[in-house]
Amino acid sequence: GNSVTQMEGPVTLSEEAFLTINCTYTATGYPSLFWYVQYPGEGLQLLLKATKADDKGSNKGFEATYRKETTSFHLEKGSVQVSDSAVYFCALRLIQGAQKLVFGQGTRLTINP
Amino acid sequence: SAVISQKPSRDICQRGTSLTIQCQVDSQVTMMFWYRQQPGQSLTLIATANQGSEATYESGFVIDKFPISRPNLTFSTLTVSNMSPEDSSIYLCSTYGTGSYEQYFGPGTRLTVT
Numbered sequence: 583g584n585s586v587t588q589m590e591g592p593v594t595l596s597e598e599a600f601l602t603i604n605c606t607y608t609a610t611g612y613p614s615l616f617w618y619v620q621y622p623g624e625g626l627q628l629l630l631k632a633t634k635a636d637d638k639g640s641n642k643g644f645e646a647t648y649r650k651e652t653t654s655f656h657l658e659k660g661s662v663q664v665s666d667s668a669v670y671f672c673a674l675r676l677i678q679g680a681q682k683l684v685f686g687q688g689t690r691l692t693i694n695p
Numbered sequence: 696s697a698v699i700s701q702k703p704s705r706d707i708c709q710r711g712t713s714l715t716i717q718c719q720v721d722s723q724v725t726m727m728f729w730y731r732q733q734p735g736q737s738l739t740l741i742a743t744a745n746q747g748s749e750a751t752y753e754s755g756f757v758i759d760k761f762p763i764s765r766p767n768l769t770f771s772t773l774t775v776s777n778m779s780p781e782d783s784s785i786y787l788c789s790t791y792g793t794g795s796y797e798q799y800f801g802p803g804t805r806l807t808v809t
Contacts (some may be wrong), residue, residue: 594724615800625787625802671737675798682728683789683798687737 584609586672588686593664596694603657603689605646605672612675615639615648615655616683620669629657629670664693697722697792699801707807708778715774716804718788723768728789729761730805738787744771778808 589604607613617629617639630639635650644659655672672686698721708714718727729741741761744750750763764772775782788801 618800626800628797630797631797681726682743683738683739685737 584613584674584676584684586674586684586686588670588672588689591688592690592692594694597664598661599693601657601659601662601666601691603670603672603691605655605686606670607653607655607674608678609653609674610671611676613676615646615656616673616675616686617646617657618671618673619672620667624669630654636660651675662691662693664695667691667693696795696797697724697790698798699788699790699799700784701788701801703804703806704802705805705807708808710779710808713774713776713777714778715772716786716788718773718801720790722793724790724793725768726790727765727771728798729771729773730732730787730789730800731761732785732787734783741773741786741804768789775806778806780808782806790793 585608587606614633618625619629629685630641632639632648635648638647646655646657648655661693669688669690671688673683677685700719702717714748727744730738731741732738740753741756742750742752743763744763745766746768754773760776762774785803785805789798791798
C-alpha cells in the first residue's frame, strides 16, 4: 500500500540551528510529495512540493529533494527561527487513481530562543 | 489556488447530538475531501465528495455516521451524527486548486463533545 513515515518527534532546537526532519515513503505508483505545516491554532498550509525524482521544493528557507532511489523527501532548513515552531506533515499523492493525500504522522518542532 | 472557508470554526456539543459543518470554496472544484485530525494525531481521510454523486468513504467511516452533501461545485457539508466524546477532533475540508497538483485546506472546525 501507500504510506509515509516521518521521524519521531517532538523535536526541540535552539534558534539558528540546522533542521532535518526525515520522511520516507512507500508507494505503489509514482507519487508527488509534499510538506505541509500547521502552526499553533491554525489550519494546514502547503509548505513545498516536488512532483518528480530529483526535484527540489523550496519555500521560506525550507528545502526538500525528491530522492527516488532512497524513497525519501527529507525537510531541511539551515537556520531555524522561533516562528518555525509548528507541526510538519510529509505527504504523498499518486498521480493516478484516487489522487488522495496520504499523510505521515507529523513531527512537532519547537524552536527555543 | 483555492480559498476555503468553514463554519463553524469550533463548537462544543453534547453526546448524542449531531453537528453539520459547512465548507465553501471560492471557485468551482470537482473533488472535495473531508479529513479528521484527532488530538495530537495526523490527518485521516473520511471521504471524497464529487458533485452529483454519492460520497466515497474510507475504511472505518460510514455514511450513517458521517453523511455528506455536495449540492454544487463550490459547497459541501459534513454531518457528525450521534456524537460521542471520541468524535472530538478537528474536521478539515480540502480541495485541489484549479489545474493544480496542490491540495488546499480549510481552517478546520474544532469539535468538542461532552
